[in-house]
Structure formats: structure tokens, C-alpha cells
Amino acid sequence: MRGDGERMKDHANILIYARDELGGGSTYDGYQPHPELLKRVAALRPTAQLVVVSAAWSEDCRREVPRFARILERLPGWTAELRGDDAETRAKLHVSKIPTFIVRDADSGEELGRIVETPESDRLEGDLLAITERHPSRIIA
Numbered sequence: 001m002r003g004d005g006e007r008m009k010d011h012a013n014i015l016i017y018a019r020d021e022l023g024g025g026s027t028y029d030g031y032q033p034h035p036e037l038l039k040r041v042a043a044l045r046p047t048a049q050l051v052v053v054s055a056a057w058s059e060d061c062r063r064e065v066p067r068f069a070r071i072l073e074r075l076p077g078w079t080a081e082l083r084g085d086d087a088e089t090r091a092k093l094h095v096s097k098i099p100t101f102i103v104r105d106a107d108s109g110e111e112l113g114r115i116v117e118t119p120e121s122d123r124l125e126g127d128l129l130a131i132t133e134r135h136p137s138r139i140i141a
Contacts, residue, residue: 014052014080015069021056024066031070037125038074044132047077047106054099055085060117061099067124068101079106103131 019025052068054061072080083089085098093102101115101124113131121127 011069011072011080014065014072014082017054017082018066018069022054022062022065024062024069027063028066028070031067033067033071033074034123034125035074037123037129038071041125041128041132042075042077044129044136045112046137048075048079048112048132049104049106049109050078050080051083051093051102051104052080052099053083053085053089053093053095053102058085058098060097064099064101064118064124068099071124071128077106103128105135 015028018028050068050072052065054065056062072078083093085095089095093100097117099115099117103112103114104110105112112135113127115124115127115131119127121130
């Protein structure tokens with residue numbers, strides 16, 4: 001990111017960051033999200049806010065953020081915000097490792113869950129599904 005604490009919002013900015021600043025173009029291009037998992041995620045939670053805390057120096061960020069950029073293309077009702085890895089962001093969002101992907105309710109901003117560093121399941125989509133299964137939207141599409 002361009003400066004500590006700088007924020008970038010929306011899917012296009014995360015894609016630009018993933019490809020240009022992280023050098024993750026080939027990871028992004030080669031990643032094929034699991035369509036059935038994402039279909040279930042979108043059905044359970046058609047909208048959400050995603051906060052991504054990342055830094056270009058992190059190998060995990062260079063691997064996972066481009067994959068998440070690809071996933072976001074399949075979740076059009078979700079918004080995304082990218083935050084740099086700095087002391088203020090770490091303290092405010094209680095981040096200890098990066099990348100950290102924080103899933104929030106789109107209306108209340110309440111944190112629903114987070115993926116820290118690498119997915120617990122085989123795929124980021126699997127972790128997103130686990131979060132949305134624990135916290136489905138009150139209005140399901």
C-alpha cells in the first residue's frame with residue numbers, strides 16, 4: 001500500500017493491489033475459486049463487509065490476497081476495504097498476523113469472523129463458508 005494506515009475500498013482496488021503491489025498476477029490468474037462453496041456463502045450472506053489487512057513484504061499476503069481478490073469477484077454483494085499493516089491498524093483491529101481477513105455484517109459492522117494468515121480449511125472459500133454458516137444473514141437470498 002502507498003502509506004501506513006492508508007485505506008483502499010472496493011474490489012477493483014484490491015485487485016490492483018494484489019496484482020501490482022503484491023506481484024500476485026499469476027496467483028490471481030491461476031486461482032479457481034470453488035463455485036459451489038461460494039454459491040453457499042452468497043446464499044447464507046448475500047452482503048458483508050470484508051476488511052483485509054496486508055503488506056507487500058509478507059509472503060502469506062502475496063499468496064492469499066490475490067486469491068481473495070478472485071473470490072470477491074464471485075461475491076458481488078460484498079464490499080471490501082484494504083488496510084496497510086501498521087501499529088494503529090493492528091491495535092484498532094486486534095491483528096497479530098497478516099494477512100487478516102475480517103468478515104463483518106454489512107449493516108451493523110459487527111465482526112462475524114476472521115481468517116488469519118492462512119485458511120484453516122483447505123481453501124479460503126471453506127473458511128468463509130464456516131463463518132457464514134455460524135452467522136447467516138437474517139434475510140437469506
